[in-house]
Amino acid sequence: MRVAVIGAGLGGLLTAALLSEKGYEVEVFEKLPFFGGRFTNFNYKGYEITTGALHMIPHGSKGPLAKLLKKAGAKIEIVDSKPNGTALYRGEEIVVNRKSFPLKSRLMFGFYYLKNLFREVKLSEVESRLDDFSAKFLRAFLGWSLSVTPSQVTFSEVYPIYEATYEFGGPGIPVGGCKSVINALIEVIKSNDCKLERNTVRAIRKENFGLSVHFYRRESKKFEVVISDIGPIETCRLTELKLPELSESRGIKYSIALEEPLIDHTSVMFTLETRRICGINQVTNADPNLGKKHFLMAHQPMITSNVKFEIAEGLRDLKEILKGYKYELLAIQSFSDGWPVNRAKIGCDCKNETSIKGLYLVGDGAKGDDIEVDGIALGVERVVKKIEKEVVL
Amino acid sequence: MIVITERCVGCAICMLVCPAEAIRVEGKAEVNIEKCESCKKCLIYCPINAVSWVE
Ligand SMILES: Cc1cc2nc3c(=O)[nH]c(=O)nc-3n(C[C@H](O)[C@H](O)[C@H](O)COP(=O)(O)OP(=O)(O)OC[C@H]3O[C@@H](n4cnc5c(N)ncnc54)[C@H](O)[C@@H]3O)c2cc1C
Numbered sequence: 001m002r003v004a005v006i007g008a009g010l011g012g013l014l015t016a017a018l019l020s021e022k023g024y025e026v027e028v029f030e031k032l033p034f035f036g037g038r039f040t041n042f043n044y045k046g047y048e049i050t051t052g053a054l055h056m057i058p059h060g061s062k063g064p065l066a067k068l069l070k071k072a073g074a075k076i077e078i079v080d081s082k083p084n085g086t087a088l089y090r091g092e093e094i095v096v097n098r099k100s101f102p103l104k105s106r107l108m109f110g111f112y113y114l115k116n117l118f119r120e121v122k123l124s125e126v127e128s129r130l131d132d133f134s135a136k137f138l139r140a141f142l143g144w145s146l147s148v149t150p151s152q153v154t155f156s157e158v159y160p161i162y163e164a165t166y167e168f169g170g171p172g173i174p175v176g177g178c179k180s181v182i183n184a185l186i187e188v189i190k191s192n193d194c195k196l197e198r199n200t201v202r203a204i205r206k207e208n209f210g211l212s213v214h215f216y217r218r219e220s221k222k223f224e225v226v227i228s229d230i231g232p233i234e235t236c237r238l239t240e241l242k243l244p245e246l247s248e249s250r251g252i253k254y255s256i257a258l259e260e261p262l263i264d265h266t267s268v269m270f271t272l273e274t275r276r277i278c279g280i281n282q283v284t285n286a287d288p289n290l291g292k293k294h295f296l297m298a299h300q301p302m303i304t305s306n307v308k309f310e311i312a313e314g315l316r317d318l319k320e321i322l323k324g325y326k327y328e329l330l331a332i333q334s335f336s337d338g339w340p341v342n343r344a345k346i347g348c349d350c351k352n353e354t355s356i357k358g359l360y361l362v363g364d365g366a367k368g369d370d371i372e373v374d375g376i377a378l379g380v381e382r383v384v385k386k387i388e389k390e391v392v393l
Numbered sequence: 394m395i396v397i398t399e400r401c402v403g404c405a406i407c408m409l410v411c412p413a414e415a416i417r418v419e420g421k422a423e424v425n426i427e428k429c430e431s432c433k434k435c436l437i438y439c440p441i442n443a444v445s446w447v448e
Contacts, residue, residue: 032437032438032440033437033438034438037440042406042409042410044408044409049409051404051406051409051440052404307403307420307421308419308420310420311419311420331405331408331409331418332403332405332418332419332420333403333404333405333418334402334403334404334420335402335403335404336402337400337402337441338400338402338440338441339402339404339440339441
């Protein structure tokens with residue numbers, strides 16, 4: 001039973017590791033000279049700066065990704081956030097829990113839950129009925145974790161995250177950062193004698209026996225199952241598949257080196273009174289090896305399509321937040337068109353199965369009912385189960 | 394000569410891997426040609442083919 005995985009992002013590697021553990025013959029193809037896609041890091045000036053992610057696993061050591069990593073035998077340690085999160089509001093940092101939100105707003109949330117059963121409710125409608133703190137927290141939370149604003153999403157799209165947070169808890173940081181997760185998965189794949197190869201796939205074709213994967217220089221290989229981790233749009237380009245157009249979410253991330261600490265915990269500090277910046281984490285609190293000194297990452301969604309303007313707004317926020325601190329801006333990274341924060345906005349992901357027999361989608365753009373890498377894990381779990389059921393070894 | 398094309402989104406992976414510290418990114422990558430050692434690492438590492446080489 002031969003399985004090809006196209007793309008060595010988190011989704012592709014997780015699928016490959018799980019299937020290789022079950023005894024499938026898996027080959028992973030990656031076009032770039034590094035593995036991990038948007039979930040890995042490079043050491044830059046003594047700091048582990050990522051290719052995308054904020055070094056966080058949304059639901060930490062109890063979430064769907066952690067569960068699958070364990071199942072795959074990938075050894076990583078996740079430092080769970082304590083507290084779940086804080087909010088910088090009116091100059092003070094407040095620990096966020098249920099009680100931080102006034103009763104009236106909590107009731108309002110329940111009211112909209114019911115209303116939403118009858119008609120689609122935009123979150124901006126909910127926002128307008130909340131008290132100032134709750135409304136600003138909602139905006140910061142959506143911007144940090146999904147790079148969207150309340151007017152871009154509906155209540156039912158976001159409700160599953162609320163439930164997942166309730167069930168699994170807040171975020172966690174893997175020791176060694178994103179890259180340690182990627183390395184652990186690669187180790188599993190290699191230990192099962194499966195291959196990772198640097199090669200760009202240029203077409204996937206239906207054949208009598210299954211599927212053929214085509215590379216440059218006219219080479220091709222045959223497989224019974226092909227798993228695509230390159231996203232719905234690219235997958236359509238390589239096949240005759242037609243999928244609905246997706247709108248991506250875009251954002252900007254700032255990596256900052258600090259002399260003196262700004263944050264004294266391992267979670268996110270949501271910033272409520274800013275133009276753009278939605279939250280900041282100080283990842284060296286969870287793993288000191290992620291940076292020479294204190295290492296901060298700040299994130300904002302892109303509200304307009306003018307990147308220069310968006311960055312100028314973000315930098316103005318950072319200047320205010322970091323007033324009085326000695327810091328160095330290590331990197332400003334913007335994410336869109338082909339390398340976005342999310343290939344599909346929350347609630348708009350494609351299904352994992354496709355109309356082409358044997359071809360499955362995993363990763364961002366084909367997530368299950370959770371966010372970011374935990375959503376990816378749920379999609380991967382579904383694909384692995386499906387393959388086990390339908391395709392005998 | 395290394396040329397950054399219109400496709401660049403500013404993810405800065407090229408800056409992270411450049412051994413000559415010749416790249417600056419703020420919304421889009423800019424190469425300092427004086428510092429550039431023509432190793433083409435930025436071209437190979439760019440995830441969206443936004444870097445090209447012009448003789
Ligand atoms: C700024 C930012 C912050 C984020 N923060 C977090 C966070 O803190 N926590 C979190 O959980 N998530 C976060 N995310 C999201 C997370 O990074 C992504 O959801 C995840 O990394 C996507 O993984 P993937 O497997 O879908 O795809 P990718 O990581 O995009 O990997 C796809 C791979 O396929 C390869 N490929 C493409 N085309 C081909 C081809 N034709 N042939 C061969 N290979 C090919 C690519 O080179 C790439 O390596 C963040 C993202 C960004 C941008």
